[in-house]
Amino acid sequence: MNACIQMALKNIIIIFLFSTFFWSLLGVFTLSNGGDSDISCLKSIKESLEDPFNRFKSSWNFDKVGEGFYCGFTGVQCWNSGESKVLYIRLYNMGLKGQFPPGIENCKYLQGLELSFNKLSGAIPSDISTRLPYVTVLDLSRNNFSGEIPTDIANCVYLNSLKLDHNRMTGQIPQQLGQLARIKTFTVANNFLSGPVPNFAIASVTKESYVNNNGLCGGPLEPCKELGRKSDETFKSGFIVGYAVSAVSVVTIFMSYCVPWEQMKKRKRMTLKKNNKRKEAHKVTKLLPSKLQWKSYKQISTLERWVTRMTFAELNKATDNFNSDNIIGLGKMGTVYKATLPNGLFLAVKRLYDSQQLEKQFMCELTILGRLRHYHLLPLLGFCVERKEKILVYKYMSNGNLYDWLHSLEDDSMKLEWPLRVRIAVGLARGLAWLHHKCKIRIVHLNICSKCILLDQNFEPQISNFEGVTSINSKNVDHSRRSSINNGIWDLEYVTKDVYDFGIVLLELITRWEPSQISDACISSNLLASSSCLYEMIDKSLIGNEYDEEIIRLIKIAYDCVQPFPHQRPTMVEVYQKTWAVGVRYGIAYDFRIVRRPQIAAAAASTGDEIIEIETAET
Numbered sequence: 001m002n003a004c005i006q007m008a009l010k011n012i013i014i015i016f017l018f019s020t021f022f023w024s025l026l027g028v029f030t031l032s033n034g035g036d037s038d039i040s041c042l043k044s045i046k047e048s049l050e051d052p053f054n055r056f057k058s059s060w061n062f063d064k065v066g067e068g069f070y071c072g073f074t075g076v077q078c079w080n081s082g083e084s085k086v087l088y089i090r091l092y093n094m095g096l097k098g099q100f101p102p103g104i105e106n107c108k109y110l111q112g113l114e115l116s117f118n119k120l121s122g123a124i125p126s127d128i129s130t131r132l133p134y135v136t137v138l139d140l141s142r143n144n145f146s147g148e149i150p151t152d153i154a155n156c157v158y159l160n161s162l163k164l165d166h167n168r169m170t171g172q173i174p175q176q177l178g179q180l181a182r183i184k185t186f187t188v189a190n191n192f193l194s195g196p197v198p199n200f201a202i203a204s205v206t207k208e209s210y211v212n213n214n215g216l217c218g219g220p221l222e223p224c225k226e227l228g229r230k231s232d233e234t235f236k237s238g239f240i241v242g243y244a245v246s247a248v249s250v251v252t253i254f255m256s257y258c259v260p261w262e263q264m265k266k267r268k269r270m271t272l273k274k275n276n277k278r279k280e281a282h283k284v285t286k287l288l289p290s291k292l293q294w295k296s297y298k299q300i301s302t303l304e305r306w307v308t309r310m311t312f313a314e315l316n317k318a319t320d321n322f323n324s325d326n327i328i329g330l331g332k333m334g335t336v337y338k339a340t341l342p343n344g345l346f347l348a349v350k351r352l353y354d355s356q357q358l359e360k361q362f363m364c365e366l367t368i369l370g371r372l373r374h375y376h377l378l379p380l381l382g383f384c385v386e387r388k389e390k391i392l393v394y395k396y397m398s399n400g401n402l403y404d405w406l407h408s409l410e411d412d413s414m415k416l417e418w419p420l421r422v423r424i425a426v427g428l429a430r431g432l433a434w435l436h437h438k439c440k441i442r443i444v445h446l447n448i449c450s451k452c453i454l455l456d457q458n459f460e461p462q463i464s465n466f467e468g469v470t471s472i473n474s475k476n477v478d479h480s481r482r483s484s485i486n487n488g489i490w491d492l493e494y495v496t497k498d499v500y501d502f503g504i505v506l507l508e509l510i511t512r513w514e515p516s517q518i519s520d521a522c523i524s525s526n527l528l529a530s531s532s533c534l535y536e537m538i539d540k541s542l543i544g545n546e547y548d549e550e551i552i553r554l555i556k557i558a559y560d561c562v563q564p565f566p567h568q569r570p571t572m573v574e575v576y577q578k579t580w581a582v583g584v585r586y587g588i589a590y591d592f593r594i595v596r597r598p599q600i601a602a603a604a605a606s607t608g609d610e611i612i613e614i615e616t617a618e619t
């Protein structure tokens with residue numbers, strides 16, 4: 001019997017070896033004739049992607065003939081000169097639109113796909129491993145991909161670099177990704193992901209790989225904890241009670257909101273009404289079962305002193321049922337709509353995504369931005385909390401965000417003239433100096449970038465996105481640090497981060513380079529140290545005009561701001577003074593409230609420039 005089994009096994013092994021040999025032969029045969037399939041792969045990519053600036057399509061000419069003619073296409077790399085199989089496709093930073101390219105599975109031997117810095121959208125295919133079985137590098141970062149990260153990516157077993165950062169991915173990160181044995185680079189920063197992160201065995205996956213998501217935990221981040229049901233419920237019921245109380249006078253408040261901020265008299269009247277409301281609230285709180293609920297309610301109702309509560313119905317009407325035609329931006333927290341009030345005034349309405357993780361950010365934006373008033377801070381005008389809806393209402397900034405002005409590939413008319421760029425730099429420095437030094441509570445923004453700088457009708461910059469300042473006040477930050485900021489002790493780690501970020505924005509204004517390119521240049525190759533490289537960086541449209549000296553002065557300021565060691569960076573007050581001194585020629589007023597420095601006045605006077613003192617509407 002045993003001999004019988006042995007014979008059978010032998011036969012099976014022989015058949016197996018033979019068939020393996022046969023299939024591998026077939027494989028080699030197919031491999032050497034992979035051209036047609038590569039061509040159909042590339043054709044489908046060409047057909048499926050929109051290439052508004054003709055960055056690659058004109059070079060992808062399929063009328064050509066000859067072995068491996070496509071190996072010379074822009075962004076296409078073949079295995080080697082003898083083998084014309086597509087190895088790598090690199091189509092990054094081309095302004096491409098469309099979805100993950102169908103037909104890519106026909107590039108059967110593809111090992112690398114880089115589609116970063118485009119405007120691709122839609123889901124990442126759920127069967128990605130069957131489309132890219134041999135992929136080692138997959139870079140889909142800085143697009144608009146959405147939906148969940150497919151678990152099937154874990155079956156791309158050769159992956160050593162997976163970049164999905166700066167997209168709109170939601171849900172959890174599949175735990176199975178932790179089993180990717182060859183992974184060296186992994187980043188999903190700046191998405192909307194939540195839940196526990198996979199357990200990677202390598203040290204290169206750090207906090208940076210996960211920053212700016214909707215509540216990731218575990219691994220290099222804070223340990224995951226069970227979300228306290230009680231506090232969640234408390235939070236919600238706090239809102240509900242708050243809402244019930246305010247509903248009585250919400251219409252009146254909304255109508256009075258429709259006037260400009262400067263009309264202080266009306267505001268006083270509103271405050272009186274709200275005080276009455278708070279008295280009512282005292283009665284209502286008797287019904288509340290716990291102290292915590294009272295705290296939540298109190299927080300909300302205190303806020304109404306500064307920010308108007310609005311109803312969903314009103315905002316729904318003003319945005320035409322949150323019509324997609326009115327969408328002006330998609331952020332990490334929510335969708336931003338342009339709303340039109342009955343009197344013709346415009347608002348920007350940020351409707352937050354339905355996520356419990358965002359409650360903290362929502363409260364942070366309300367409590368911080370709601371209480372601050374400064375010429376260079378985006379005014380938060382109102383909010384709405386109803387059922388699952390959480391909405392923030394801002395003043396509408398008709399010129400959108402600075403990033404779009406600096407990096408628009410589509411529209412040449414979106415070029416900012418130099419004097420406007422200087423004005424924006426000075427305004428931003430002034431806003432930050434005020435936040436750091438003159439605001440009653442010292443505020444550190446921690447997320448300054450050209451996308452969060454909005455421009456009003458006169459291109460005056462307005463700093464937005466204050467949800468990041470959570471880190472100062474949140475429980476995640478140890479108390480000593482928190483108090484050190486509020487007690488006025490210079491906290492290098494936080495404050496100089498804003499200074500660094502300001503430096504990057506300044507360089508962005510001068511070069512129109514992408515912020516990440518500038519950061520890389522600053523960090524990796526110390527480009528800024530070399531004057532020839534520096535010259536290369538400057539936006540060509542600025543050179544040769546009368547601005548050269550000003551450009552150099554601003555570069556020097558930026559250079560100080562992006563110093564690698566935080567203690568070497570200047571304070572924002574110093575930055576403001578120097579930046580303003582560059583802008584004085586354009587009649588930019590000096591804000592003496594930031595700091596009185598006679599030498600500034602003297603310096604300006606010596607150049608014959610006039611100093612215009614300005615009033616700052618502060619808290």
Ligand SMILES: Nc1ncnc2c1ncn2[C@@H]1O[C@H](COP(=O)(O)OP(=O)(O)OP(=O)(O)O)[C@@H](O)[C@H]1O
Pocket residue numbers: 328329330331332333334335336348350378394395396397398400401451452454464465467
């Ligand atoms: N008050 C406003 N006026 C005009 N446009 C605005 C206004 N607020 C936001 N936007 C537009 O909507 C876009 C998205 O804004 P939003 O603040 O939601 O997103 P974000 O900058 O990605 O930051 P985050 O999601 O982290 O808050 C902005 O870049 C801007 O173009």
